[in-house]
Amino acid sequence: MKLATFNINNINKRLDNLLAWLAKAEPDVVSLQELKAEQEAFPVKALRSLGYEAVWQGERSWNGVAILARDHVPVLTRTSLGSTSAGNSDGIFARGWRHPFDKLGASSERSRSSGGAKDLPLRHRVPREIPRPAGKKRGLFGMTPENPEDHQNEDHQNEDYQNEDHQARYIEAAVQGVLITSIYLPNGNPQPGPKFNYKLAWFERLIAHAATLMASGAPVVLAGDYNVVPTPQDIYPTRSLDNNALIQPESRQAFARLLAQGWTDALRKLHPHGPLWTFWDYKFERWQKDKGMRLDHFLLSPNLSDRLVDGGVDRWARGQDNASDHAPTWIVLDV
Numbered sequence: 182m183k184l185a186t187f188n189i190n191n192i193n194k195r196l197d198n199l200l201a202w203l204a205k206a207e208p209d210v211v212s213l214q215e216l217k218a219e220q221e222a223f224p225v226k227a228l229r230s231l232g233y234e235a236v237w238q239g240e241r242s243w244n245g246v247a248i249l250a251r252d253h254v255p256v257l258t259r260t261s262l263g264s265t266s267a268g269n270s271d272g273i274f275a276r277g278w279r280h281p282f283d284k285l286g287a288s289s290e291r292s293r294s295s296g297g298a299k300d301l302p303l304r305h306r307v308p309r310e311i312p313r314p315a316g317k318k319r320g321l322f323g324m325t326p327e328n329p330e331d332h333q334n335e336d337h338q339n340e341d342y343q344n345e346d347h348q349a350r351y352i353e354a355a356v357q358g359v360l361i362t363s364i365y366l367p368n369g370n371p372q373p374g375p376k377f378n379y380k381l382a383w384f385e386r387l388i389a390h391a392a393t394l395m396a397s398g399a400p401v402v403l404a405g406d407y408n409v410v411p412t413p414q415d416i417y418p419t420r421s422l423d424n425n426a427l428i429q430p431e432s433r434q435a436f437a438r439l440l441a442q443g444w445t446d447a448l449r450k451l452h453p454h455g456p457l458w459t460f461w462d463y464k465f466e467r468w469q470k471d472k473g474m475r476l477d478h479f480l481l482s483p484n485l486s487d488r489l490v491d492g493g494v495d496r497w498a499r500g501q502d503n504a505s506d507h508a509p510t511w512i513v514l515d516v
Contacts, residue, residue, distance in 0.1 A: 189216065193218055201501070247363060364407060370427075404479050458494070460507045476507070
């Protein structure tokens with residue numbers, strides 16, 4: 182299974198770029214960020230022309246996340262992180278979560294004899310049918326907010342926004358027995374201030390949910406644009422960004438705490454040394470001068486880490502006309 186994550190930076194504006202890359206790279210699953218499109222404006226027909234079905238959370242002008250799957254329909258499991266408490270209505274993983282094999286009609290005898298979730302094949306570890314979360318309505322390919330109001334941009338991150346997930350920054354779906362996310366973590370600039378506080382609060386919700394996923398034993402890929410440069414080797418040599426939220430100690434510490442739960446940084450496992458840029462700013466000729474940074478990551482659950490066989494960055498896509506400032510990043514799993 183070839184999985185990719187790609188901050189497309191406006192899906193409709195760069196639809197030709199996206200379709201050209203999909204046709205050439207042929208990923209099986211794609212996590213997209215920064216759709217910058219309302220729910221109804223998602224280009225379903227164009228993607229389906231290449232064999233991709235999708236689930237997505239749109240937002241006008243800002244944010245927006247999606248998961249595409251080739252020749253499969255992603256099974257939506259969560260559309261936001263919500264609060265940090267387990268058992269909220271936005272997802273399936275909560276305290277007392279039962280192995281989905283029971284939901285698929287397997288006999289209790291087979292479930293007992295299998296030894297539990299960790300002994301089942303990967304294809305049986307995530308549910309194929311998910312109960313509809315309370316307060317949501319069914320859309321064409323997923324669950325959309327009952328009242329899709331104009332979501333506020335990051336200038337409106339007050340205490341309520343820090344405690345609840347009002348922005349389209351997280352989506353999660355099962356594809357061929359693997360649970361996959363699309364994460365668009367807040368940028369956090371300028372810092373210090375409310376935007377950076379929101380970034381850290383959002384990170385805490387992600388860490389809490391990731392712990393629940395880890396405890397479930399499901400095969401999980403936490404893919405997306407984390408807006409974090411994990412280490413100094415993940416950015417070109419510079420002091421000009423010392424105050425940037427992407428490299429602050431608090432941001433890096435939050436990422437390290439996430440990894441400490443047992444997740445594997447897939448690209449660094451494959452390429453432990455040297456630059457792995459996935460983002461080059463439009464300004465100051467940073468693409469032309471190859472002054473990039475690594476913001477887009479795949480974190481793998483332990484039962485997928487040993488199945489990682491390849492990965493890289495499609496830098497060529499960043500050099501195309503009308504390109505996003507990110508390049509598609511990909512891995513291959515033997516599942």
